Amino acid sequence: xxxxxxxxxxxxxxxxxxxxxxxxxxxxxxxxxxxxxxxxxxxxxxxxxxxxxxxxxxxxxxxxxxxxxxxxxxxxxxxxxxxxxxxxxxxxxxxxxxxxxxxxxxxxxxxxxxxxxxxxxxxxxxxxxxxxxxxxxxxxxxxxxxxxxxxxxxxxxxxxxxxxxxxxxxxxxxxxxxxxxxxxxxxxxxxxxxxxxxxxxxxxxxxxxxxxxxxxxxxxxxxxxxxxxxx
Numbered sequence: 001x002x003x004x005x006x007x008x009x010x011x012x013x014x015x016x017x018x019x020x021x022x023x024x025x026x027x028x029x030x031x032x033x034x035x036x037x038x039x040x041x042x043x044x045x046x047x048x049x050x051x052x053x054x055x056x057x058x059x060x061x062x063x064x065x066x067x068x069x070x071x072x073x074x075x076x077x078x079x080x081x082x083x084x085x086x087x088x089x090x091x092x093x094x095x096x097x098x099x100x101x102x103x104x105x106x107x108x109x110x111x112x113x114x115x116x117x118x119x120x121x122x123x124x125x126x127x128x129x130x131x132x133x134x135x136x137x138x139x140x141x142x143x144x145x146x147x148x149x150x151x152x153x154x155x156x157x158x159x160x161x162x163x164x165x166x167x168x169x170x171x172x173x174x175x176x177x178x179x180x181x182x183x184x185x186x187x188x189x190x191x192x193x194x195x196x197x198x199x200x201x202x203x204x205x206x207x208x209x210x211x212x213x214x215x216x217x218x219x220x221x222x223x224x225x226x227x228x229x230x231x
Contacts, residue, residue, distance in 0.1 A: 022147055024145050024146075025059060025080065027206065028053065028054045028059055029054060030053065032051045032052065032053040032062075034049065034050075035049070035207060035208070035220060037049070037218045038218070038221055039067065039217065039218040039219075041216040041217075042215060043067075044067055044068030046066050046068065047065075048065050049065075050062070050208075051063075052141060054080075057077070057079075058078050058079040058080045058085070059077070059082070059141075061074075061075070061137055061138065061140070061141055062076075063140060069094045070092070070093055072089070072091045072092075074136065075087065075089075075137065076088075076135055076136075076137025078135070082138070083132060084103075084105050084110075084134075084137070085104075086104050087137040088100075088101065088103070089101040089137070089161060096118075097116070097117070097118075098116070098118075099116050100114065100115045101113070101114045101161045102114075103136075103161070105135075108129065108130065109126055109127060109128045109129065110126070110129070111124070111125075112125055112126075114164065124164065125165070127159075127164075127165070129157065129166065131157065132156060132157070133156075133157050133158065134156045134157070134159070134169055135158075136158070136160070139158070139191060140208065142169075143187055143189070143198060143208065144200065145206075146171065148187070148200060149173060149185075150173055150174075151173060152172075153173070154171045155169070155171075156168070156169045156170075160192035161192075167191070167192050168191075169189075169191040169192075170189070170191075171188075171189050172187060172189075173185050174188055174197075177199065179199045180209060180220075182201055182209060183203070184209055184210075185200045185202055187199075187200060195213075196211055196213045197212040198210065208220065
């Protein structure tokens with residue numbers, strides 16, 4: 001009964017995501033846009049970097065997170081219409097446990113496999129789908145290409161690399177506010193990593209200015225006037 005209920009919920013979520021959705025990727029440049037963030041938390045500060053660029057075949061994104069005892073690197077490739085094609089992820093915890101994930105998409109199904117070392121254990125799954133699936137490599141980019149406005153809500157089926165399953169991803173626009181002198185949309189996001197609050201630049205390149213998570217705040221490093229941003 002619980003399994004049946006889960007699939008009914010997932011089907012409803014997927015149907016909502018199937019509604020015509022416009023994505024604005026016109027701001028994505030041919031040369032990599034590199035945004036660097038500093039995160040602060042009681043357990044230690046860290047750095048977070050996101051790169052995105054347009055290729056002849058579509059869009060690519062690269063994510064790198066470094067905090068005490070934890071590193072995460074993710075690469076993803078997608079078509080120009082945002083449908084994912086391939087992604088790779090690597091997480092290292094305390095220089096001891098390593099999880100390497102590979103995911104490949106076809107029009108109606110995806111295959112995901114995760115290798116855990118030093119246990120040499122492989123967990124893999126093939127999932128069928130009929131609508132857009134948001135890959136874990138696309139999550140930082142998604143709010144930047146949606147038509148945000150106060151009160152808007154977006155729900156998608158997303159890939160959870162921890163369980164190799166599809167789970168709901170929801171974005172709600174809660175209003176507007178000023179962050180570092182920039183007008184931003186305040187959004188609440190819920191996905192396989194939990195809940196977070198982000199502030200998205202309302203115009204221009206729609207940069208993510210701040211991310212607030214339980215116990216951690218991550219903010220974009222802004223370069224002084226006339227000084228290039230860090231790369």
